[in-house]
Amino acid sequence: MFTSQRTAGDAGYGDTGERMAALAAEQTGYLGVESARDASGLGITISYWRSEADIAAWRRHAEHQLARDQGRRDWYQHYTVRVAKVERAYGWSRADGPADPQISTSSGDPQ
């Protein structure tokens, strides 16, 4: 989980962000990513990985290291990284109807 505050201006951020998203998706153990940044420049990106070893390998990736270096030089005012283990997950979609999903007995399936 990567929470960050952007500096003003792009300075190559958009292109590198797209490149890093594509590169991450090619790595062993990659499961997915979610990202949102509001108009104030506060952003949250969560990338999902199969194991700690996969996270460590992605962290060691040379191109990713260069991007992080540029991030500290040009793109971020501050950031926080948290590594967390997902214990459980459930979802809801409009097609599932009004019930509280965690209450259902089959939370992964539409009702």
Place this chain on the structure above:
Amino acid sequence: MFTSQRTAGDAGYGDTGERMAALAAEQTGYLGVESARDASGLGITISYWRSEADIAAWRRHAEHQLARDQGRRDWYQHYTVRVAKVERAYGWSRADGPADPQISTSSGDPQ
């Protein structure tokens, strides 16, 4: 970790969101919250709690339950909830200088 896609329009969302943020902050075990939503309506909110019991109590809070019901009725197209345990965390701020924070021996302190 709450990832969601908003419907169009406010329909009371802003007011209830502020109320829920204030109410959560009063609960036992609350540690903080981070939230960002981009222009497309995709948002990520992460609230931090001391324990699973604190999370469960907040989930049972009557006013929070009503807000979640309205969320499924009016505010969201879909959402995913993930409960995760933070294993480690580190931060960087511009004042810390260019070094990679996790490489440092005292990652919590400015260098």
